[in-house]
Each structure stands twice: as structure tokens, then as C-alpha cells.
Amino acid sequence: MRNALLAGLAAASLVVLPAAAQTPLRASLNSDIRSTQPGGNRDFNTDSVILHVVEGLVALNEHAAPVPMLAEKMELSGDGRTYTFTLRQGVTFHNGAPLTSAEVLWSLRRYMDPATNWRCLPDLNGRSGLAKITEMAAPDARTVTITLEKPAALFLSTIARPDCGSTGVLHPSSVGADGAWVKPVGTGPYSLGEWRRGQYVELERFEGYAALPGERDGFAGGKRALMPRIRFVTIPDSSAAKAALLAGNVDVMTDVPGPELPDLRANRAVQVLAAPSMGVTALLLQTRDPLLKDERIRRAIALALDVPELVTSIVGDDAPENPSPLPSASPFRSEAQTRRPARDLAAAKRLLAEAGYRGQPIRMITNRRYPNVYDASVAAQAMAADAGIKIELEVLDWATELDRYTRGDYQAMAFIYSPRLDPSLSYEMISGPKDTQPRKVWDDPQALELIQRSMTVTDEAERQRIFDRLYGMFMQQVPMVVLYNQPDYIAVRQGVTGVRPWASGQTRLWGVARGG
């Protein structure tokens, strides 16, 4: 009787709740998610949504360093090959089942099965050279061990990566009896509610969530689901997303493009938040091009650009210029890596004359999908012209530019790299043998050796020395001109609290509440 009364009161309270309290917290996404499989058929938006639902043994903190998440602690064996994870107690899946080492092992084995098409499989089966798992075991219900073929400094960072779905631990009921994917049954602060393709994906608060103590820290730390429901609404057009935010149809606008910022900043009903992400915006120079293979011409281009001025004109004070392939948020981007030669037109002209440059056009590929990248190429074109360098812009759609990038089929290219959360990967993304990997910008065997070494060395001071040395070589050879780290912009309506952009660029809606 008492229970029935309480249920009745609860139902009545729902009826009288103000509409705002019943409406989910709504955040815009510029494209629909691709699937609900962590690290499977994915993109940036998919990762953002799924990481509300699943969690891994470790997660990246605010500084992109791997820290325990579902693991209470982890230990590395003396030979640097075996990781022992002790699981936290009291963690349950969305279906109420307790987390044990059996589910962790089941999830890991599933990820390591090529049929899963897990994005990070090549990084953990030895194919990419990053790490090779040779054995996984669950000695008891709270312990999981993973043994590698040889020590790998990037192992924990890799399994924590958002594009790997944070190697989210899933309950076996995530797949059907036939092994086909159903939906993620994870341990995250939200569970998957309804996904209306092309419209929205809604997540529901997981009432049984076992939050870590402390504050939110990247993808780790104390995650608190303050809103009962959150909804990621697909709005491809940024003007429509802006209108929706101003009209109160969404509470959070993610990934705000530059052209929408002035209007939003002028409106008192919303607040624009910005933080430099780990994505790199740069001008790539093809070192195998008949003209640009001459290092002097590449250096002349770099000297012709007033990068601080260029960056300020594009992103204002939202992100500083950054000459290094390492993002400014990386703890390994030392003071030495902030130095860039100042603009020197006389020196640029001298180098051009030495190289015998006579105004031959340099075609630079750019795109309008990322307005800041386009603006950067236009500014670079104008600045280079002051030194007598003739840059012609070729505007392509993103798919075509990506295709040309992959094939190395360009002379120069304005490009934006997705975030790499480890310094070794920042260098790995641009370096490699062009014969087998034409997309690589920098082909220097000595640099490659250093990068490989940085992936195995665990001593931080030693790693720092390697990255500083790589930076010196990089600036000398100028295979590309790094401009800045693209700021991540988020606009929120007044009354929405807890939204904070950060280096990974991914949206986090735990710890976010809507007042009123």
C-alpha cells in the first residue's frame, strides 16, 4: 500500500514537473553517429556519444595521460611486458550485472577478433609496431593480466584512446546469441536509450553508476550524470544549429564553426567556451615535389609567413600559434618547442634566389569544410606573395582532399590533423617512409628511428629529450609549417553549467546540468 502510494506520488510529481525539467539536455551534433560499437564503425561524434556509455580499464585524463578507470590499480612487471589490472569493486553494468574479470576478458577477446573491425587492432596485434598482445588472462574475478611481446610505452595510452572506444568493457549481452551486435551494455554514467537515425541519439542516466571520487578529469575522474536524459541532436547545418541554440531548442552547440562565433558572442543568452584541442592545423609541403624537394624553398615559405599574425587573424586569442607537431596542451611540448624563426622576407628571398626559384606557381590544396583551414591557406597565399612566392589555391571537397593526402598527390596542402593524444603519435602521424606510406609528410630515417625509440622508452626525461631533438630536425627540414591547434568551441545557453571544452575536443555531458 505504502509502495503504491509512493509510486502514485512519484507519478504525480512527474506530471507537475515543469516542462524544462522533463526535457532532456540537448546538444547538437553536426552529423549522426555511425554506429553504437565502441571503436568500430566510428567517427569523432560517435566516440563522443559512446564514451558516455562505456568505460575501459584506463581512461585519458585532462592532460591526455592514461589513468585508472574501471581498474582500481595497475602494475607493470619488472620486464615491462605484463600489466596487471585490479578491478574496482561495486561497479555494475547497465543491466545490473557486476563487473568481473570475465567480462573484461570477453571484451578484450572480442576486440582482438579481426571480425569486430576494431580500429585499434593493428596497434595491439603488432601490425603497426606499437604493441603486440601475446596473452590475456583472468587469474581471479578481480584481476586481469595482459602480456605484451615487448615493452611498449604507448600501450596504456592506446587502450585509453577515444577512437578505440577507450577499449570499453562490455557485458556479453551487448551481442545477440548469433554474435551480432545489439547495443552497448557498458558501465558508463549513461546508458543507450533511443537512437533515431538522422535525428537524435538519447542517453538515459544509469542510476546504478559507481562514480569515482573527485572531480571530472578528462574521460576519467568523478563522472556525475546530473541530467536524467541527454540527447545528441543531429543538425548538419551550423546556421540551423545556431538558430536552435538561440531559440532554446538545444542547450549546447558543439563544434561551433568560426563564422558563427561573432553572432553567438554578441548574444547574451548564450556563452561561447573555447579551448585549444590537440588537432593540428598545418601547411604540408611535398618533399618529393620537383620544386619543393629543395629544402631552401620550403624554408623560404616558412620564413615568408608571419604565423603569429596569421593565427591571430583566424582564431584571435582562442588558441596560440604553435610551431611544434606536439599540441600546445601536451606536457611534452617544452619551451624549446615554442621557438619559431620570425618572419624574414629578406632571408626568404635570399633562399629563393639561391634555389633558383623564378616564380613558378605552387598549387596548394585547401577545403571549405573547415573554414579556418581555408582562411589559413588564403592568408598564407597573401603572405608568401610578399616574398615573391606564387601560391595558387585549389579548393576541394574534404573527401577528395583526404584522398589526395593519402596518395601524397599534392604540392602543398592546408590540412587539419585529428587529435593525437600521445607525443610519439603526433610525430608518427607525419613521419614515415613515403615509398610505402605516401601520406606521410616527413621521410627521414633518423627521425623515424627516434620516433620508434620514443614508443618504447618509458622514462619521461628521456622521451622529452627525444621530442626536443625531433623538433630541431623538423624545423630544419620544414616538411610542413605547423600553425596552431584548432580551438574547440562550444556554445551553451545561459543556465547550463558544467560544460567545458578540452584538449581532446570531445563533448562530455556528465557533470553538466541545466538550471531553471
Place this chain on the structure above:
Amino acid sequence: MSATYALKRLAWALPTLLLVAVAVFALLRMVPGDPAQLMLGDAADAVQLDALRETMGLNQSLPVQFARWLQAALRGDLGRSLANDQAVLPLILERFRVTASIVLAAVALAGLIAVPLGTIAAWKQNSALDLAVVGGATLLLSIPSFWLGLLMLLFFGLKLGWVPVVGYVGFGEDPWQALLYVALPIVTLTLIETGVLTRMARSAAIDVLRLEYVAHARSKGLRESTVLRRHVLPNAFAPTLTLLGIVLGNLLGGIAVIETVFTLPGLGRLLVDGITARDYPVVQGCMLFVATIYVLVNLLVDLLYPLFDPRVAAE
């Protein structure tokens, strides 16, 4: 006669559809860009790319890819989306429902407004009313749909707050909410199409007003309203119907801009997203579907034509 004619037209449509299928397939493959590359992003290495392309069936030769796709299409299976692994045909049908509900309402409204308006403007040719109608129609015709849509959105959605700015609710779920969500897209599309149809209706009515049977009707002493209603309107409607068919065929094929501005999960947005993601099965399926719709709508218009112009039936 109509049944035989319809069957003949449908039979003629088959080579057209095959041609469309071949052209779309070939053109898509000629466009640079790789769906596997787009999915993996800038971090993909050659091995990963090759593995994903293998999974997607993109490593087979083009003729084999086409033959397999066509074979399945003939069985009504348009394949699965490369982007999200959904079956393409149900996806198209689901999205088409949204597009069709908006397009049919907008075209019906535009027809109801444009035909009488154009006829009256023709009747009052060179008067202030005529000038106003022609000017208004030209203005509507000249306004880009995305701009008009955005203005609508900003004024009625943002400033007045009468309708929601983004989202979609199906009529089956909540008819009132559904109406609120589709009101602005329908109004926008109606305005744009009213411009096109009014000009056509006016021009057709002017031609009819000059014909001898209209002069004869007037000389018999019939009231102007009767002349217009009984003799001008039906005869002037026939050419407008043809245009109506073309407009309907075009719009049913997707109103990508409107759907993008108003965030509607329609066929046009599916197609545009498919092109951006180089989602070959979705683009091929959409184009084949659109071509089929176009053929069917035009066939329907041709079959309706004799109702308004008996001379066609006689021929």
C-alpha cells in the same frame, strides 16, 4: 487505352532506369574520395585501408561490383550503407515518407494558390494586380530556398517562438507536434513553388484567353466569372499540370537544402550525406529511386492530362 499506354511507358522506363544506374555508378566511381579512407580518417594506414575496402567489397573490379549491385537491385535489395550498415531500401523508404509528406502538401498548396492567382493575373493582364502578381512571383522565384528557409526559421522559430527550430516528429506519433515541425518547411517550399507555378498558370491563361472559343463564350453573354471558371481555368491548367508533374518529380527526389536547413530526416539529406561520405550503395539506391519516382510521376501526369485537355485523349 490508358492501361496499354501506361504499360508501354513503364516498359520504356526500364532502359532509362538502367542507364541511370550505369551513369550513377560510373560517375560515383570517377569522383575522387574513398569511403574507407573517410571512415578511417587521416590516421589510416595502407593495411587498414585495404582491409576495410575488402570488407566493403570495394576491392573487387568495377564490373563485378556493378553486376552484383544490379543483380541484387533487381531482387529489390539495394544493398547496405557503407557508413552505418543499414539496409538501403528501408532507409530510403523511411526517409521518403518525410520528404513526400512535405512535398505533397507544399505542391498541393502551391497549386491551389498559383493556378487561380495566375488565371486572375492573366485576366487582368497589364493591370496593377497583374504587375503585383508577376512581381511577387518573380521575387519568390528568385529567392534561394535556403535563405528563405533561414529567414522563416529566424522569424517564426527564433523571434516569435511559434514553432520549434529543429527536429521532426512523425504524424503517427503526435499529429499536432508533427504539424508544428513541418509547418515552416511546407510554407517555405509552397512560397518558392507558388512563384514558379503562378508564372506558368498566368502565361497559359493568357494564351487561352486569346483563343476564339473564349471570345465566343463572351459574345454569348456569359459572365466573366463563368468564362474563367468553365473555359479558361480547365484549359489553362493542362500545361500547368505538366509543370506540376516536373516540379513534383524534382521535389520528391529530395529537397536537400530545405531538409538540411530544417534538420529534417528526408531523402535529400540522405543523398547529400551519402555523397559526402562516398556511401556508394546509398547514393546509387537514392538515385535509382528518384529516377523511378520521376518516371512514375510523369506517367501519372500524362495519364491525367486527357482529363483537362480532351484533345490529347482523342489523339
